[in-house]
Amino acid sequence: MSRNGSQARVAAAVAELPPTARFDTVNAIRYLLSGLVDVHNPTYCSGSLHFAISKIDDMRNFSDKCWSIFYEFLFVERTEEQVQALLKKLSKCTCKEDAKGIHRRYVAVRDSRRRVMQSLNRDVEESTGPASRETEWFFESAFNQVRERLERVDVVDVTKGVGKSWPRKLSDLLPGGPDVIVQSIIRWQRTIPDSFMIPRATIRLIGVCQYTLHDSLIKYNTMNNLVLEPTRNRLLTYISKLEAGESIDVDDFVTVVSNLVSYTSQVCGQAMKSGLLMSQGEIKALQLCSLILYIADALRPRIKTSRNFENAYDFTSTVGYLIIRDFNMRSPDRPNLKLHPAIVAKDIVKTSSPSQKETPEHVAALAMIAGREHHLCSCLTCELSFSQVGNAFKMCNNCQTVGYCDRACQVKDWKDEKYPHKGICEVLKKVVQARGGWRAPLPFEFQDMAVEGLAVTKGDLVILQLEALMTEMKERGKLTEDEWESLLGWGKRLYEEKVMGGKSRMGSVYNPGYDDYEVILSRFTGPKGLKGSIPVFIPRSDDIPDDLCGGEVDLLAHMEKMMKSLDIPIPI
Known part of the structure; x- marks a missing residue:
């Protein structure tokens, strides 16, 4: 021009x-x-x-x-x-x-x-x-x-x-297409390695563009290039400053933490392709969460803490738990990984919470929410969604639970060999009508669960309600045995193939973390270290007692007992 x-x-x-x-x-x-x-x-x-x-x-x-x-x-x-x-x-x-x-x-x-x-x-x-x-x-x-x-x-x-x-x-946000946008982001991050705002702007951009950017984010390894490596470099700088007795800008630290946990939680929260979006960096992300908590522990006595600092601490342990949950870190074929005890404690508490049990009813409820709230195309072989096709996306008028990107996908799902929508549609409609429709308010007993800490969002509460409702309908004969089995089978398949986006198949895949993680960890926990808490291993699924409830058990004592019973040396 x-x-x-x-x-x-x-x-x-x-x-x-x-x-x-x-x-x-x-x-x-x-x-x-x-x-x-x-x-x-x-x-x-x-x-x-x-x-x-x-x-x-x-x-x-x-x-x-x-x-x-x-x-x-x-x-x-x-x-x-x-x-x-x-x-x-x-x-x-x-x-x-x-x-x-x-x-x-x-x-x-x-x-x-x-x-x-x-x-x-x-x-x-x-x-x-x-x-x-x-x-x-x-x-x-x-x-x-x-x-x-x-x-x-x-x-x-x-x-x-x-x-x-x-x-x-x-298209206003993608003038040159998704590849150009993602390449530009990574290039600017490489140009300005200490940037706080490039990751934060990217997190929000992904939130708006959603699935439209996913393939490009995966293609250019955005998780590692934009988030993990810059965060690791900043954390190593903080550790060196702590060892030298130098001051650390707490606001900077909180921003670095916020960028990591926001991006990682967004990846874990995606209804599709979250395993691929993590770009094989789940163990690295978990290790960084652990190091953040050790840095925060060492930093706390030196500063005047703030709500932002404490929130960052809590969010980091929560994201650590999400990674453990979503990437099957408790599976026997996963490596023993030493972590900050706050992450393992959060994992034990959350795993024992009724809202986190992945019963067949829970999985079916998650699948219904994925269709209704995330607007995924319900054709099993299609990876499009409302965010990609806009007004072309249509919800099923009958069940109001699943939707399709176009007529071809609707016809294909209607005639699916195993769980045709022609059959499951009326079952979903029954459940939705029993709830009073999707827009019906939550009963008071489920609203109380938020106070008790069993769920934290309205979506969590609706999932709990749907689980209870489906079980009640079966017990009262409002769902036949065939309808019940069909509903659970449909939910399990959609959950594994779309909601988990590949995570459910990652239990046997080991993506290594940072080779020097334990060396860095020893800078906190070694004899001459920064006097950090003793790290603990991720417990396996069978090691967590069913009657454990958050806050009522000495978690560290439980973990010590658990590791002794498994003949695993307590790390020092």
Whole structure:
């Protein structure tokens, strides 16, 4: 695009700003877009562009055309040579003075900051990656703006293509296709290895695009490249600082933890392909969760703890439990893995909870929720979903539980050899009607379970209710023996093939973790270590007593007794 064409595009975008936008905000937006509209040859340096973003009081003032220019700059397809040329261009200030004085004001702020650092006898912080520090700040700010925008998005409206503002449809977020977006994300993470905002923006982007991005996330090993390796590097830095008696920025630590647990829990929570999305990194993720808890234990006496810190601690142990559960870590053919005791304790408590027992009824309830809430195409051989086909996705009018991406899948599932929807449809309809329909409120007895800690979300409570309802219907003869067996068989097959997305077949597959994990662990638990808790092994499924309830048993004492009975040495 010619320079005149680029500036016309900027002018059109600015013309759509709301009349209530402040004058200074309009000037900053015009400056920012003028600098970014040529995606390979930005007009201004990263410092002045970052300053312009800081002067935009509310990015909600952005029009659709503003967002299109801004987003395209971040996610356009670039070669490695183009990326390096871009970084060089952004890092070197050759800016000409603009009429509104944005660059002049940026230079004044930059020089003032440098004088302050000099007065404190401190060097200006240098970058650890290929980009300059100010370029890193610009991209952190830019990705944060994308994240904040996506936090306000109605996912269903965007998937249907009826969003009320940018992004109005999924194609707005995937201008070059899923592969280009994922490659761009990984490239920026490699360019800015200490980034907090790139993973956070990506987590939200996946939440909006859902299954549309899955194949590309798997293809480019996003779990390792974006999450695991950057997290491991940060944790090793924290451990070295603890050993040297140096301070650690607690907010930074919490953000690193949040990125890992958010991405991992999102992967574990996917209704499809979660095993593949983990990219064989489940043991590495579990090891990192363990190290995070050891770092937090060592850090706690040195800081004033906060709710965010304690929440991060609890969420980390929960994600550790999710990995153990979803990837069959209790299976006999899985390796003995030493972990922070908080993870193993959480696993024991959760495993003993009635809401976590995978009875046939529980599996059937999960399958029903997957069809109703996750909108998976119920044709067994199809991997599409509502998030990929939008309004073409249709729910079954009769049972209101399963849906299909197109007519062909509906016909195929209707005539399925083993569990044809022609037969299971009326059974599902019976269960849904007995509940009073999908929109019926929960009975009080199930609402009370949230208080007792048996379930934590409405979805968990509905699953518990469906389990109880199906069992009651069978006992009262409202479901025949054939209907009961058909319902459980259908649920088991859909659960294993779609809900688990390959995880149910991973029990015999051992994906190794980090070779030096136990060496790193010894830096906490060894004789000269940071005095961390004694690590414990993951218990096998048969080792957990049925009558164990959270909080009523000394978990560590139970684990010690369990390991002795198995003739497993207690790790020291």
